[in-house]
Amino acid sequence: MNPLLDFTDLPRFDAIRPEHVTPAVTELLAAANEALERAVSDAVPADYEALSAVLDVATERLGRAWGAVSHLNAVADSPALRAAYNENLPRITEFHTRLGADERLYAKYKAVAASAAAQHLRPARQKALSNAIRDFVLSGAELQGPAKARFAQIQERQAELAQKFSEHVLDATDGYAYYASEAEMAGVPDDARQAARQAAQAEGRDGYKLTLQFPSYFPVMQYGENRALRERLYTAYVTRASELGEPEHDNSDVMRELLALRQEEAQLLGYRNFAELSLVPKMAESPQQVLDFLRDLARRARPHAERDLAELREFARAELGLTELAAWDLAYASEKLKEKRYAFSDQEVKQYFTEPKVLEGLFKIVETLFEVSIRPDAAPVWHPSVRFFRIERNGQLVGQFYLDPYARPGKRSGAWMDDVRGRWARPDGRLQTPVAHLVCNFAEGVGGKPALLTHDSVLTLFHEFGHGLHHLLTQVDDLGVAGISGVEWDAVELPSQFMENFCWEWEVLRRMTAHVDTGEPLPRALYDKMLAAKNFQSGLQTLRQIEYALLDMRLHAEPGSHERIQQVIDEVRAEVAVFPPPSFNRMQHSFSHIFAGGYAAGYYSYKWAEVLSADAYSAFEEAGVLDVDTGRRYRQHILEVGGSRPAAESFRAFRGREPRIDALLRHQGMA
Numbered sequence: 001m002n003p004l005l006d007f008t009d010l011p012r013f014d015a016i017r018p019e020h021v022t023p024a025v026t027e028l029l030a031a032a033n034e035a036l037e038r039a040v041s042d043a044v045p046a047d048y049e050a051l052s053a054v055l056d057v058a059t060e061r062l063g064r065a066w067g068a069v070s071h072l073n074a075v076a077d078s079p080a081l082r083a084a085y086n087e088n089l090p091r092i093t094e095f096h097t098r099l100g101a102d103e104r105l106y107a108k109y110k111a112v113a114a115s116a117a118a119q120h121l122r123p124a125r126q127k128a129l130s131n132a133i134r135d136f137v138l139s140g141a142e143l144q145g146p147a148k149a150r151f152a153q154i155q156e157r158q159a160e161l162a163q164k165f166s167e168h169v170l171d172a173t174d175g176y177a178y179y180a181s182e183a184e185m186a187g188v189p190d191d192a193r194q195a196a197r198q199a200a201q202a203e204g205r206d207g208y209k210l211t212l213q214f215p216s217y218f219p220v221m222q223y224g225e226n227r228a229l230r231e232r233l234y235t236a237y238v239t240r241a242s243e244l245g246e247p248e249h250d251n252s253d254v255m256r257e258l259l260a261l262r263q264e265e266a267q268l269l270g271y272r273n274f275a276e277l278s279l280v281p282k283m284a285e286s287p288q289q290v291l292d293f294l295r296d297l298a299r300r301a302r303p304h305a306e307r308d309l310a311e312l313r314e315f316a317r318a319e320l321g322l323t324e325l326a327a328w329d330l331a332y333a334s335e336k337l338k339e340k341r342y343a344f345s346d347q348e349v350k351q352y353f354t355e356p357k358v359l360e361g362l363f364k365i366v367e368t369l370f371e372v373s374i375r376p377d378a379a380p381v382w383h384p385s386v387r388f389f390r391i392e393r394n395g396q397l398v399g400q401f402y403l404d405p406y407a408r409p410g411k412r413s414g415a416w417m418d419d420v421r422g423r424w425a426r427p428d429g430r431l432q433t434p435v436a437h438l439v440c441n442f443a444e445g446v447g448g449k450p451a452l453l454t455h456d457s458v459l460t461l462f463h464e465f466g467h468g469l470h471h472l473l474t475q476v477d478d479l480g481v482a483g484i485s486g487v488e489w490d491a492v493e494l495p496s497q498f499m500e501n502f503c504w505e506w507e508v509l510r511r512m513t514a515h516v517d518t519g520e521p522l523p524r525a526l527y528d529k530m531l532a533a534k535n536f537q538s539g540l541q542t543l544r545q546i547e548y549a550l551l552d553m554r555l556h557a558e559p560g561s562h563e564r565i566q567q568v569i570d571e572v573r574a575e576v577a578v579f580p581p582p583s584f585n586r587m588q589h590s591f592s593h594i595f596a597g598g599y600a601a602g603y604y605s606y607k608w609a610e611v612l613s614a615d616a617y618s619a620f621e622e623a624g625v626l627d628v629d630t631g632r633r634y635r636q637h638i639l640e641v642g643g644s645r646p647a648a649e650s651f652r653a654f655r656g657r658e659p660r661i662d663a664l665l666r667h668q669g670m671a
């Protein structure tokens with residue numbers, strides 16, 4: 001039997017082979033298509049349970065099987081698996097696009113919502129139903145005739161333009177090279193020098209090949225002592241894909257057309273601008289609320305940014321002989337100042353964070369605060385280093401998770417949480433408990449010693465575990481809004497960033513660290529330096545993020561902005577930047593988040609979620625960071641409810657008031 005078609009319990013990761021993929025997808029897609037046809041026919045009444053029993057059962061199977069394939073593609077890549085993945089991905093995408101635009105299905109959902117029984121559905125189901133209808137409307141389901149045709153045309157053109165934008169940025173980045181001399185490379189770290197040397201040699205050239213790829217560009221900006229070289233690279237970097245660079249990579253027209261199309265799309269759907277449309281499924285209520293939020297934060301961060309800059313200027317003048325600080329000196333001077341002030345190395349810190357001790361500490365916090373126990377469990381896995389755990393409360397299974405901790409060939413870099421399956425009171429009466437993947441890329445321990453984690457890696461582990469808890473501790477029984485499903489996009493980082501706070505608590509670190517050789521906990525003096533370095537230039541960094549977020553929000557909230565993009569960015573800089581970049585800086589031309597990613601009128605969400613997580617955590621600071629009662633309330637009001645109600649309501653239920661930005665400012669040393 002094909003293991004991808006076995007849904008009795010956990011995925012059979014040890015048995016799935018590339019040759020299973022296409023037959024399984026073919027069978028599951030056929031079943032899903034059949035379910036769709038049945039769901040929209042008169043055979044299925046306009047009833048939530050009846051519709052779910054037909055359609056959700058089939059699409060969930062497809063999702064679980066494809067999830068297993070995607071997961072293996074990410075953590076155990078092989079040419080055969082990659083081929084099978086790429087062959088089937090368009091089939092999966094096509095099905096979901098068609099499902100999301102099926103007018104008969106939309107009519108069925110509307111009929112369910114209009115039925116007398118709909119008023120008696122439990123709140124989570126009402127939310128899942130209204131989300132489904134909202135998504136159809138935002139995909140143009142209510143449009144008729146020429147408006148509908150135009151909407152489809154706009155979608156298609158936007159996808160093309162986003163792709164063009166990325167290609168221009170990529171080609172402009174790859175198309176640049178400068179061959180530096182030995183003397184020009186002074187100060188650049190060895191690994192970056194060697195890479196540049198090899199790149200030049202590969203082309204049969206002398207010197208060092210520098211490009212605008214980040215690993216080549218940034219070490220020069222950060223460590224390069226040759227100021228003219230820094231200026232040269234900076235200038236090339238910030239004019240990428242603009243009218244000041246190669247004409248064939250100029251994104252000016254792409255940006256103009258994209259913004260105009262987004263405005264038109266919003267108007268077709270009855271909104272005044274694209275920002276309003278973008279915020280419909282988000283936590284923020286209006287563009288004005290976001291603008292006010294960003295400006296308030298800017299006002300409060302400004303004195304700290306001015307102080308950061310004054311310190312940097314003074315240091316650069318006195319110690320580096322830079323009388324006039326330029327944009328291409330910022331990273332360089334900042335690095336020198338940081339080295340001088342907080343001399344410690346990641347290497348030194350790492351010796352105290354052994355993997356078993358860190359995991360034990362993390363589990364202890366979770367067990368204490370959320371009243372669960374975490375125990376080793378068994379399941380088929382894709383690699384012998386992968387572990388599997390179960391979370392229980394009072395002997396009852398709550399959820400399970402895989403932990404794939406180490407980097408290895410064939411595994412994608414980075415760290416992430418992914419769902420294997422969601423909590424669901426299935427139509428057949430069984431309760432399905434949630435399962436999650438936690439994937440990291442730590443370096444495995446050598447010489448019989450445990451893996452040593454940098455503090456950054458510890459933060460990453462806690463962050464991803466926070467996403468995992470959101471998915472695993474849910475008590476919602478409806479698949480579409482259980483765990484992380486249906487959570488607003490600008491609130492989804494709350495539980496993850498929340499967990500990071502523990503990694504900065506002395507009481508936590510003291511117990512979570514043991515030197516790999518001596519067993520000693522982290523020394524207090526080293527901790528104090530880490531904490532001070534954490535907030536280095538937080539004022540400047542905050543204002544930089546606000547500059548990007550304000551630019552994004554204004555471009556999408558002001559009809560006609562496509563005709564004056566440069567003017568908007570100039571105004572934003574005049575308003576918030578304490579160190580305005582040179583007038584030739586064209587960062588907007590490579591701002592892929594908003595022109596080629598999913599962040600259009602959404603860049604603010606980074607800061608927005610940080611405010612929520614810091615403010616939620618401050619409740620623990622007030623009560624004691626391991627206060628069980630506060631942990632229970634956080635779990636019940638935020639983690640367990642998942643996407644079953646608006647995040648703003650969940651936050652108010654936990655905190656007893658609206659979010660405030662004070663805690664974030666305090667955590668970042670800006671109080």
Ligand SMILES: [Zn+2]
Binds near residue numbers: 463467493496
């Ligand atoms: Zn995250």
